[in-house]
Amino acid sequence: MEIIVQRTILDSPDDERFKSVIDKHADWIIDQGLLPTKTKLEKKDKVATYLLKNILYYRFHAEITQFVNGLDKVGLLHKEILHAPEAFSSLFVHQAVHLKFDTFRLLYEVNFSPEGSNNRRLEKDTVYFLEVFLIECDGKESDIALADVLMFWTGASSVPPMGFDKKLEVDFVTADRKLPVAHTCGMVLELVCGLADPDLFKEDMVKAIKWSGGFHLC
Structure with missing residues (x-):
């Protein structure tokens, strides 16, 4: 749903359509930390970008930071992962195995x-x-x-x-x-x-x- 809202905001051709989308999803937009009254058609690109960043990153930022800090408490493991991500990928990314x-x-x-x-x-x-x-x-x-x-x-x-x-x-x-x-x-x-x-x-x-x-x- 979040991606659809972001896409609909970007596709809004005029003030009337833009305001209709914002009003319809006002509660959700407020939950993302954005005031609907501060959103303007001319800033729709920035509004959509902010909402997308919040969906993909900001709402998980605290958990990601805690995870990274935990890794770095074990021999600075996060920094080692950044140096050689492919070597560590199998530990963190599920590799689907073909069933036999x-x-x-x-x-x-x-x-x-x-x-x-x-x-x-x-x-x-x-x-x-x-x-x-x-x-x-x-x-x-x-x-x-x-x-x-x-x-x-x-x-x-x-x-x-x-x-x-x-x-x-x-x-x-x-x-x-x-x-x-x-x-x-x-x-x-x-x-x-x-x-x-x-x-x-x-x-x-x-x-x-x-x-x-x-x-x-x-």
């Missing part, structure tokens, strides 16, 4: 029934189907990417910089045929046991992901 099956598999755990129970074999078959599907998503054999699966499962299309706060989970239900369900609040993927082969499982997963619009809300 091997790394995706480390993100989740499976909640199996006790060993020897009647459901255990069906659950193992279902996990096998899941992992066949994930391997296909890792390659070019599916129009669903691992990022789509992660979005459906967690609501996030990539792993957060600090990782998830817990393992993703796989749960099972034994019910009549229905699509997989993702509970993004708990990051739980609920699968139906008893499907005959990986193709049926893949069909249901693709439907669930595509029909959900990206991820299923709790």
Whole structure:
């Protein structure tokens, strides 16, 4: 919204339009430390520049200063970063990592029934189907990417910089045929046991992901 206001001020062709924009957003402009009564059409460039600087810099200035001071208390680290910013970028800038099956598999755990129970074999078959599907998503054999699966499962299309706060989970239900369900609040993927082969499982997963619009809300 802030950028739109700034752009609208710049595009104001006359006093009437300029005053209309200022009056409409007067409360927000005051919050930025600017008095609407002091704004004039002939100074619209300066007004827009001030608002943009406030959006991008001034409102975070205290936090930035505190962060810089903290870095410099550790061997003048901020000054070292300024000398070689590229060497330090990976510490401060999130680098999105392309998901691969091997790394995706480390993100989740499976909640199996006790060993020897009647459901255990069906659950193992279902996990096998899941992992066949994930391997296909890792390659070019599916129009669903691992990022789509992660979005459906967690609501996030990539792993957060600090990782998830817990393992993703796989749960099972034994019910009549229905699509997989993702509970993004708990990051739980609920699968139906008893499907005959990986193709049926893949069909249901693709439907669930595509029909959900990206991820299923709790």
